[in-house]
Amino acid sequence: MRLKEHLRKIPGLLKLLRLGRIVLDPTHRSEWQLKRNKPHNLFQPDGHTFFDRYPWIFSAVKELLLEVATPRLLSFGCSTGEEVFTLRRYFPQAEILGIDINPHSIALCQKKLIQARDSHIQFKLASSPGEEVKDYYDAVFCMAVLRHGELGFSHSENCAHLIRFEDFERTIRGFYRVLKPGGLLIIRHSNFRIADTALAEEFDVVLAIIPNRLVEKTPLYGSNNQLLGNDVYNDTVFRKRNVA
Numbered sequence: 118m119r120l121k122e123h124l125r126k127i128p129g130l131l132k133l134l135r136l137g138r139i140v141l142d143p144t145h146r147s148e149w150q151l152k153r154n155k156p157h158n159l160f161q162p163d164g165h166t167f168f169d170r171y172p173w174i175f176s177a178v179k180e181l182l183l184e185v186a187t188p189r190l191l192s193f194g195c196s197t198g199e200e201v202f203t204l205r206r207y208f209p210q211a212e213i214l215g216i217d218i219n220p221h222s223i224a225l226c227q228k229k230l231i232q233a234r235d236s237h238i239q240f241k242l243a244s245s246p247g248e249e250v251k252d253y254y255d256a257v258f259c260m261a262v263l264r265h266g267e268l269g270f271s272h273s274e275n276c277a278h279l280i281r282f283e284d285f286e287r288t289i290r291g292f293y294r295v296l297k298p299g300g301l302l303i304i305r306h307s308n309f310r311i312a313d314t315a316l317a318e319e320f321d322v323v324l325a326i327i328p329n330r331l332v333e334k335t336p337l338y339g340s341n342n343q344l345l346g347n348d349v350y351n352d353t354v355f356r357k358r359n360v361a
């Protein structure tokens with residue numbers, strides 16, 4: 118029998134352990150607070166991340182940006198900064214901004230930045246790209262953000278109690294605004310598809326990647342927030358069309 122099943126037999130113990138984790142673990146507490154307070158435009162509240170999480174995507178984007186001497190990169194939903202410091206390895210000359218909705222994560226990023234002494238990296242607490250300059254970025258990375266982990270377990274028929282298509286579409290519109298014409302948008306593990314937004318025609322798909330195991334935990338939802346069938350969505354790197 119698994120440990121959790123043993124623990125369930127002791128009345129109140131699991132609740133007590135959960136409460137203990139909230140009190141003792143500041144990262145867990147910050148995610149719990151996000152889930153409870155549901156700030157505007159919150160998607161995935163869980164900050165799980167690690168260094169070099171998407172090596173072939175980073176390598177592919179590096180190839181696509183070879184011509185750009187000093188790329189401007191946005192890591193949207195950067196969590197505790199591993200993605201930003203990974204991007205620095207792939208793009209030594211880049212100017213990089215990491216944005217996250219979680220104040221605790223951004224505070225940790227700032228501490229790491231002091232250690233790294235990198236004046237071309239910045240971190241910012243924000244929930245949308247709304248404050249960023251128009252037509253500025255060569256690439257926007259939005260990895261494992263436009264989703265909600267609970268949907269992977271519940272496969273609810275409707276996702277609107279956790280995340281909503283209209284927030285997704287508005288966020289994509291925000292990315293479109295801050296990308297340079299020809300700039301790249303990289304999206305991974307999203308519960309929604311750009312193909313279902315009004316901006317579908319504004320992007321070309323330049324890279325589709327065979328899904329990995331997280332795909333089973335990433336059910337797809339349509340523009341009405343209803344669960345789609347068994348569709349798999351491989352589109353990963355999009356290019357903002359050059360408008361004449």
Ligand SMILES: C[S@@+](CC[C@H](N)C(=O)[O-])C[C@H]1O[C@@H](n2cnc3c(N)ncnc32)[C@H](O)[C@@H]1O
Pocket residue numbers: 157158159160161162163164165166167170193194195196197200216217218219222243244245259260261262
């Ligand atoms: C699973 S982590 C992804 C971290 C990293 N991008 C990666 O793929 O490893 C999801 C992050 O998205 C952040 N997030 C969720 N909604 C957001 C929003 N509206 N604006 C900025 N960050 C958001 C969460 O705080 C969390 O740190």
